[in-house]
Amino acid sequence: MSEAKFLSGYDPDAYDRPALAVDLVLLGLHDGRPSVLLLQRAEHPHAGRWALPGGFVALDETLDAAAERVLRDKAGLAGIQCEQLYTFGALDRDPRMRIVSVAYLALLPERAFGEALDGMPKLSRAVIDVPWTGEAGGPVAVLPADGRMRGEPLALAFDHAEILALAILRLRGKLDYSDVGFALLPEHFTLRQLQDVHEAILGTPLNKPAFRRRMLDRGWLAPTGSREAGTSFRPAELYRFQKPS
Amino acid sequence: MSEAKFLSGYDPDAYDRPALAVDLVLLGLHDGRPSVLLLQRAEHPHAGRWALPGGFVALDETLDAAAERVLRDKAGLAGIQCEQLYTFGALDRDPRMRIVSVAYLALLPERAFGEALDGMPKLSRAVIDVPWTGEAGGPVAVLPADGRMRGEPLALAFDHAEILALAILRLRGKLDYSDVGFALLPEHFTLRQLQDVHEAILGTPLNKPAFRRRMLDRGWLAPTGSREAGTSFRPAELYRFQKPS
DNA sequence: TCAAAAGTGTTGGTGATACACCCATGT
DNA sequence: ACATGGGTGTATCACCAACACTTTTGA
Numbered sequence: 001m002s003e004a005k006f007l008s009g010y011d012p013d014a015y016d017r018p019a020l021a022v023d024l025v026l027l028g029l030h031d032g033r034p035s036v037l038l039l040q041r042a043e044h045p046h047a048g049r050w051a052l053p054g055g056f057v058a059l060d061e062t063l064d065a066a067a068e069r070v071l072r073d074k075a076g077l078a079g080i081q082c083e084q085l086y087t088f089g090a091l092d093r094d095p096r097m098r099i100v101s102v103a104y105l106a107l108l109p110e111r112a113f114g115e116a117l118d119g120m121p122k123l124s125r126a127v128i129d130v131p132w133t134g135e136a137g138g139p140v141a142v143l144p145a146d147g148r149m150r151g152e153p154l155a156l157a158f159d160h161a162e163i164l165a166l167a168i169l170r171l172r173g174k175l176d177y178s179d180v181g182f183a184l185l186p187e188h189f190t191l192r193q194l195q196d197v198h199e200a201i202l203g204t205p206l207n208k209p210a211f212r213r214r215m216l217d218r219g220w221l222a223p224t225g226s227r228e229a230g231t232s233f234r235p236a237e238l239y240r241f242q243k244p245s
Numbered sequence: 246m247s248e249a250k251f252l253s254g255y256d257p258d259a260y261d262r263p264a265l266a267v268d269l270v271l272l273g274l275h276d277g278r279p280s281v282l283l284l285q286r287a288e289h290p291h292a293g294r295w296a297l298p299g300g301f302v303a304l305d306e307t308l309d310a311a312a313e314r315v316l317r318d319k320a321g322l323a324g325i326q327c328e329q330l331y332t333f334g335a336l337d338r339d340p341r342m343r344i345v346s347v348a349y350l351a352l353l354p355e356r357a358f359g360e361a362l363d364g365m366p367k368l369s370r371a372v373i374d375v376p377w378t379g380e381a382g383g384p385v386a387v388l389p390a391d392g393r394m395r396g397e398p399l400a401l402a403f404d405h406a407e408i409l410a411l412a413i414l415r416l417r418g419k420l421d422y423s424d425v426g427f428a429l430l431p432e433h434f435t436l437r438q439l440q441d442v443h444e445a446i447l448g449t450p451l452n453k454p455a456f457r458r459r460m461l462d463r464g465w466l467a468p469t470g471s472r473e474a475g476t477s478f479r480p481a482e483l484y485r486f487q488k489p490s
Numbered sequence: 491t492c493a494a495a496a497g498t499g500t501t502g503g504t505g506a507t508a509c510a511c512c513c514a515t516g517t
Numbered sequence: 518a519c520a521t522g523g524g525t526g527t528a529t530c531a532c533c534a535a536c537a538c539t540t541t542t543g544a
Binding site for chain 3 (some may be wrong): 213231232233234235
């Protein structure tokens with residue numbers, strides 16, 4: 001039997017299969033703390049709780065394309081780098097049915113974060129409270145950081161707290177040896193801003209001169225020649241991220 | 246409407262969904278080179294080509310459980326640590342239908358590798374030829390290393406070459422700062438064996454005294470007191486892996 | 491002139507590299 | 518005795534943390 005003939009007789013629906021979704025962790029910074037875009041579920045299940053933006057994967061789209069679609073439809077953003085994080089497949093993670101979800105991570109600079117909040121009234125920003133240091137891992141808490149939220153730590157839907165914790169872990173791990181830190185900054189930035197980003201993600205203060213030199217020696221920073229404006233003290237040099245050649 | 250009532254009216258089959266599978270990269274060492282367990286496809290599609298062991302994810306099993314089941318049914322192995330690698334979702338990766346596959350990585354010590362080969366007549370061992378160094382990434386080639394295979398580099402089915410390349414990349418990345426290196430060794434081993442494992446995975450020679458001290462200073466090695474036997478030269482101390490406390 | 495933050499020079503510690511060397515064992 | 522690979526001591530170097538210090542700006 002030829003391969004073509006075999007395929008024409010193949011029944012793709014012979015077995016039941018889990019549903020497949022993507023969930024997006026959209027991370028940014030707020031007042032020097034890591035924060036995330038969430039939306040409050042209007043419908044069951046978990047109505048009223050806060051969830052990561054997500055959606056089902058269509059038959060004719062790749063996982064990356066599904067992530068981009070969710071980014072566009074639920075956050076109004078395009079052209080943001082999305083990276084696959086992990087795939088979550090616990091049996092009871094969704095009470096409706098068996099849903100396996102591929103989690104994606106995207107880093108939003110302040111400007112994109114603001115655009116998303118302005119364009120999508122249902123989205124809110126929450127600050128992530130990471131109670132562990134280094135790469136210890138463990139649960140994270142999520143605090144209101146937005147007029148649309150009130151009071152207490154937020155209850156997250158499904159296993160989204162777990163996804164969020166893994167996102168922080170991954171981010172911390174990649175910060176030293178990759179260029180992820182720059183994704184949270186505007187095109188021009190000062191070394192102090194870059195250090196603030198690193199400190200926010202790592203959750204620890206860093207030594208200024210050491211950080212400075214480490215970054216400059218790496219060769220990823222190109223001085224723009226212009227300087228910060230509007231300070232009441234010596235203005236800092238503005239740098240641009242220059243891809244490691 | 247209550248959540249319970251909502252759920253009772255929910256139709257899980259409202260949308261078509263991709264099929265979901267797991268594929269296992271079972272890595273070991275052969276003559277000091279990284280090698281992998283493959284099986285030759287008897288059926289369409291890609292009949293005759295070599296593939297990673299895999300299987301569909303059932304509705305009532307987690308992804309990890311599916312990986313363990315495949316490990317048991319297709320390689321005859323149990324109690325091997327499996328780690329999720331990446332999820333592959335290209336549209337045309339399988340000609341039968343849309344299949345999204347969660348790739349898992351497991352490291353087999355020589356003994357488990359042999360058990361699998363002896364117990365499962367269809368399995369073969371192939372040597373992986375990695376034409377790049379460091380974490381550059383890129384395609385890998387797969388060479389016969391077994392009486393069941395002949396001659397030329399093997400043609401892999403589906404996107405399994407891509408999965409294999411990512412497995413090598415991940416392994417190299419984790420080798421320095423994690424305990425993955427020990428998973429490829431028997432319980433008792435010499436420092437030279439450990440160094441051979443590292444050199445095989447990294448694809449570069451390492452400095453002996455430096456490697457020695459780095460490993461011993463890390464505090465993960467416990468001397469067993471006994472020594473290698475059957476050498477025609479000074480027998481080396483045997484060590485055990487001691488979990489970092 | 492002062493406060494505040496940018497930016498630099500110097501020093502000490504840690505760990506990797508490289509080399510030379512000694513040690514134990516079977517033949 | 519000697520070949521072979523295991524194991525150790527030591528000098529050197531690169532890198533990084535910490536501190537003290539100078540510089541530049543607006544008020």
